[in-house]
Amino acid sequence: MKNIKYFFNTVFSKAYWQYIFISRAGIESILAIYGGIYLIAESLDFFSIYTKDKYGAYAFVIFFILSVVISILIRRPIKSILLEFKSIDINLEVRIDDLFEVSGAVMVSTNTIFEADVAGGKIAHNSLQGQFTSKYFTGNQNELINKINYELNKLQLSKPYPMGTTITINTHGKAFYLNAMSELNSQGNASTTLDDIEQALAGLWKHVRDEGELQELVLPVIGTGRGRINQSRKKIISIMAESFIKTSILGKFTGKLIIVIRSEDADNFKVNLYDIKDHLNQVLDSYI
Numbered sequence: 206m207k208n209i210k211y212f213f214n215t216v217f218s219k220a221y222w223q224y225i226f227i228s229r230a231g232i233e234s235i236l237a238i239y240g241g242i243y244l245i246a247e248s249l250d251f252f253s254i255y256t257k258d259k260y261g262a263y264a265f266v267i268f269f270i271l272s273v274v275i276s277i278l279i280r281r282p283i284k285s286i287l288l289e290f291k292s293i294d295i296n297l298e299v300r301i302d303d304l305f306e307v308s309g310a311v312m313v314s315t316n317t318i319f320e321a322d323v324a325g326g327k328i329a330h331n332s333l334q335g336q337f338t339s340k341y342f343t344g345n346q347n348e349l350i351n352k353i354n355y356e357l358n359k360l361q362l363s364k365p366y367p368m369g370t371t372i373t374i375n376t377h378g379k380a381f382y383l384n385a386m387s388e389l390n391s392q393g394n395a396s397t398t399l400d401d402i403e404q405a406l407a408g409l410w411k412h413v414r415d416e417g418e419l420q421e422l423v424l425p426v427i428g429t430g431r432g433r434i435n436q437s438r439k440k441i442i443s444i445m446a447e448s449f450i451k452t453s454i455l456g457k458f459t460g461k462l463i464i465v466i467r468s469e470d471a472d473n474f475k476v477n478l479y480d481i482k483d484h485l486n487q488v489l490d491s492y493i
Contacts, residue, residue, distance in 0.1 A: 207487060212338050214472050215282035220475060221477065230483045234280065238270040245452045286482040288446075291491055295453050296461045297446055299481055304333070304465045307339055307420030310380040312409060313337045314432070315396055317365040317385045319357060319372075327393055332431050334383075341376050347474065349374070353383065368401050369408020372418060384409045397432035399444070400483050406448040414458035422459040426466055438466065439481050450492045 215221050225231045235491035246264065257347060264274030285300040315334055320327050323338045326348055330339065342349040370385040380482060387395040397405075405427065426441050428434035434441070442464055449462050465478055 211216060212282050215477075218475055221282065221475075223475050224281060224480055226273075228480070230479065231276070231280070233270050234276045234356060238279075239268055239273050242268045242271055267424075272292060273313075280479050283478055286478045286485075288482070288485060288489065290450065290453075290489075292492075293450075293453055293457065294460065295450075295457065297449065298461065298463045299442060299466065299476070299484075299485075300463055301466045301468055301471045301476070304423065304425050304467070305336070307423045307463055307465055309423040309461075310382060310413070310417065310420070312382045312424045312460075313385055314386045314405070314425065314427050316387050316389045317368060317370070317384045319353050319364075319383065319385065320389060320393075321346065321353055327329060329431065333425055337381065341381075352376075353467065367408070368404040369406070369411075371409050371412035373412070380417075382409060386427055395431045395433070398429045399432055399434065399436070401446065402428050402432075402434070404439070406445060407452070409448070410452045412460060415455060417458055417481060418458055419457075420461060421461045423463045423465060426464060426470070429470075438470065439475060439484055442466075442481060443484055444484055447488055450489055454492070 226235075246268070253307075284302070285298060288297045290297070300307070313334055315321070321334065321338065322328060323330060323335045329335050330340070336347055338346050352374050353372065356374070357366070360366070360370070360372075362370070365388070366385050368385055372383050374381045374383055384405055384415070386401055387397040389395055424445065426438050427439055427445070429436070429438055445464055446462075452458075470476065
């Protein structure tokens with residue numbers, strides 16, 4: 206149902222049609238297709254199958270309409286994009302989905318004191334950490350808190366923990382990486398910065414390399430929700446992707462990174478995966 210809703214919301218959104226007709230990528234697509242059709246027409250004219258002298262007067266309009274229609278069909282609403290980095294044997298996927306329904310080891314963002322009290326209101330029920338707790342530790346958050354404290358005690362560090370501190374919580378046959386990427390203020394509100402995100406990602410990559418099992422790695426778009434960071438999802442995704450690729454060049458720790466965008470966020474913030482893919486191709490061009 207969510208997939209159908211996303212498809213129709215995208216098709217009827219102003220942002221989607223602006224991307225098709227007004228954006229640089231959209232215009233380039235139409236012109237490239239037009240050029241291909243024109244080349245075919247020239248070949249047909251050369252072999253006298255199609256003659257320009259008979260049909261040239263209205264061929265331009267037909268070619269242009271065909272180019273637009275084909276461009277729209279090629280760039281229809283999608284739920285996933287994939288970039289392959291064959292030189293280092295890894296893939297990067299950006300997907301609109303439910304984070305906890307995607308197979309692989311999942312990163313769950315948390316705070317630098319690893320506060321995990323959802324029932325007491327210190328962590329919001331609808332936050333990522335709150336959703337994780339309610340889904341996997343329903344009615345028994347103390348089990349999760351005990352697991353967290355057990356893993357933190359191994360680190361022999363004191364609160365607040367360094368940004369990027371990561372621990373593994375195994376439950377329901379899956380590995381979850383709790384990663385410190387925000388700070389809590391006295392009112393219990395979380396906040397983060399771009400520097401914090403960079404440190405959080407570096408800490409996550411190191412932990413996965415040291416303790417992971419080369420599983421597919423699944424991440425949410427971090428910092429854009431309760432992290433209160435004032436950046437677009439496209440920008441944050443590019444930061445995450447570039448950090449991942451740069452670190453993977455130094456040593457492989459997973460064969461695939463999946464960055465997940467919530468369906469609600471895709472709708473509310475007019476996320477366009479073609480636009481994101483074009484942007485990632487530019488940012489990561491030297492690595493592809």
